[in-house]
Amino acid sequence: xxxxxxxxxxxxxxxxxxxxxxxxxxxxxxxxxxxxxxxxxxxxxxxxxxxxxxxxxxxxxxxxxxxxxxxxxxxxxxxxxxxxxxxxxxxxxxxxxxxxxxxxxxxxxxxxxxxxxxxxxxxxxxxxxxxxxxxxxxxxxxxxxxxxxxxxxxxxxxxxxxxxxxxxxxxxxxxxxxxxxxxxxxxxxxxxxxxxxxxxxxxxxxxxxxxxxxxxxxxxxxxxxxxxxxxxxxxxxxxxxxxxxxxxxxxxxxxxxxxxxxxxxxxxxxxxxxxxxxxxxxxxxxxxxxx
Numbered sequence: 001x002x003x004x005x006x007x008x009x010x011x012x013x014x015x016x017x018x019x020x021x022x023x024x025x026x027x028x029x030x031x032x033x034x035x036x037x038x039x040x041x042x043x044x045x046x047x048x049x050x051x052x053x054x055x056x057x058x059x060x061x062x063x064x065x066x067x068x069x070x071x072x073x074x075x076x077x078x079x080x081x082x083x084x085x086x087x088x089x090x091x092x093x094x095x096x097x098x099x100x101x102x103x104x105x106x107x108x109x110x111x112x113x114x115x116x117x118x119x120x121x122x123x124x125x126x127x128x129x130x131x132x133x134x135x136x137x138x139x140x141x142x143x144x145x146x147x148x149x150x151x152x153x154x155x156x157x158x159x160x161x162x163x164x165x166x167x168x169x170x171x172x173x174x175x176x177x178x179x180x181x182x183x184x185x186x187x188x189x190x191x192x193x194x195x196x197x198x199x200x201x202x203x204x205x206x207x208x209x210x211x212x213x214x215x216x217x218x219x220x221x222x223x224x225x226x227x228x229x230x231x232x233x234x235x236x237x238x239x240x241x242x243x244x245x246x247x248x249x250x251x252x253x254x255x256x257x258x259x260x261x262x263x264x265x266x267x268x269x270x271x272x273x274x275x276x277x278x279x280x281x282x283x284x285x286x287x288x289x290x291x
Contacts, residue, residue, distance in 0.1 A: 002160045006144045020140040024060065027133030032056045034129045044125060046116045046267050055111045055122075062103035064090065070099025075236060097134070098240045104130070118263040120203035127210040128196065131189035138182035149175025149224045170226070177225040184217045203263075204255035212248025215241045 010016035035052035038044045071094040072080050072087050080086050104126075112119045141147045145166050148158070157173030160166060191213075192206050219241040227235040234242070 001162055002145055002158050003163050003165070004143045004145065006165055018140075019143045020137070023133050023137035023140050024064075026136055027130065028056050028060050030129030030133055031059065031126050034125055038125050044117060044121045045263050047122075051111075051115050055107070058111060059104050059107040059126075062107035063100040064095070064103070066103025066106070067095035067097065067100035070096035070102070074099070098237075098244075116264040116267045118203060118261065120207055120261055121263065124196070124203060124206040127206045128189050128193045131185050131192065131210060131214075135182045135185035135189060138178045138185060142176060142178035142182070145169075147178050148226055149177035149180075150226055152224070174226070175224040177221060180221050180224075181218065184221065185214075188213050188217075202255065202260045204261065205252065208248045208252040208255060210248075212245055212252055215244030215246070215248055219245055 004019075006018055006020070007016040008019050008022070032052060035044075035047065035055065036049050039047045039049045039052050068088070068090055075096055076094065108119060108122055108126075111117070112122055138147075145160055145163050148160060148170065151172045152175045153173055156176055156179075158176045159173050160169045161171055163169045188210060192210060195201060195209070196206055219238050222235050222238045222241065225235075225237075227237060230236045231239060
């Protein structure tokens with residue numbers, strides 16, 4: 001029986017901090033920690049700890065805008081209509097993954113070009129923390145009692161029929177598709193992390209592996225999620241996920257069969273922490289040479 005309160009804690013009637021906000025906060029933290037470590041170890045040329053902070057703020061903003069845009073104008077426009085106040089009411093819920101991903105992609109392109117960073121270096125690095133954050137996001141979806149599955153009477157079914165927090169609770173037991181997707185995302189994060197740390201693949205492999213795996217696995221899981229079909233008995237999420245999966249496979253083959261993408265030239269930024277570390281290394285080399 002599912003009857004979780006969607007609010008972590010409430011501040012007055014209908015307002016407070018929702019469980020769904022935690023994945024975004026933790027996602028920002030995961031990405032920032034990963035990029036900061038990469039900057040400290042000089043694993044991404046021209047990336048500094050300061051610019052990593054900038055990227056996280058830009059990326060989360062772009063992700064929220066893209067996710068909300070897709071939810072309102074692509075998935076649910078017949079529900080929202082021409083109501084600008086409802087369009088921006090993010091606190092009421094309603095964010096679409098594919099729009100959030102598009103927002104992050106645009107943020108990456110802008111940031112990489114502005115700071116002279118290889119796009120694949122950046123996307124390969126954030127693939128793991130983003131997948132981990134998405135796993136937490138699906139757990140929050142489960143707590144919110146949204147994106148539930150089709151009727152199912154097996155051992156893992158979840159009954160929402162008595163949920164006092166849902167406006168229209170569904171009848172019968174359902175597939176916990178949110179938890180299926182959480183396990184999928186966690187598996188992708190773990191697999192990509194091992195490949196990244198043990199194999200050190202060429203630029204782009206992790207990025208397109210994430211896109212391909214996420215797209216195809218989600219495409220299959222959508223068969224047990226409650227959502228209306230729009231084309232050839234496929235849901236809109238399946239259409240986008242199938243395109244993701246296809247693009248991921250094609251681009252992964254391209255990356256593996258062509259010469260690796262070269263990184264932009266190194267930039268010297270006076271006053272930055274990265275430049276200070278370079279000066280320290282050069283100074284240490286000179287001192288050792290004088291002995």
